[in-house]
Amino acid sequence: MSSILLVTSSPRGAASHSTRVATELAQKLQAKTPGSAIVKRDLASQPLPHIDADYSSGIYTPVESRSERQQSVVGVSDAIVDELFAADSIVIATGLINFNISSTLKAWVDHIARAGKTFSYGAEGPKGLVTGKKVYIVIASGGVYSSGPAAAFDHAVPYLKTALGFLGMTDVEVIRIEGVAMGPDAEAKAVSSALDLTSDLALAA
């Protein structure tokens, strides 16, 4: 069965534009592929633990030699990595928070970046092992970063594309809901353009 992983992370609850647009995109992708399932991972309501010393040592310790705590913290990452591999497409939603992705989404990235599981290093350098996925990044921001004077501060999208690409996820579409703090008209227009784009992307999927 085809599976769509929907990762949401806005700290703004029901007011979140990225959650709304990403959820609609996931539903449209599901409608395009009858029988497919949406797996929800809401990082705002159920944040992942930050990686720590037991995690950083545990991932390099053989399974049978891990302490109880190492097993527990690495087990969280194992489950998140399994969820990622099980997905055919991944819809990732974030608001722009202080010029970057939400901290809960950064914790997710920390849990999916696993040497020997999601990437490997060899004579030819790093190799991403999470291949064959279609990824959609839905990002909402108060300002406009795709062009204009704030483009130099567009850190979130390049960061996410770099991190995902490092793991092998190179087929990435970006849906921006930008300028939502620039007045009610601009906000409504940004959401409606993003929703239109989700329809086009679902059609093309």
Ligand SMILES: Cc1cc2nc3c(=O)[nH]c(=O)nc-3n(C[C@H](O)[C@H](O)[C@H](O)COP(=O)(O)O)c2cc1C
């Ligand atoms: C704590 C906080 C920090 C924010 N930082 C920025 C920022 O650095 N740049 C920006 O353009 N908008 C910023 N915003 C505005 C959000 O990006 C905007 O409200 C967006 O819609 C949030 O995504 P969401 O609607 O999915 O929650 C911030 C909002 C909050 C609540």
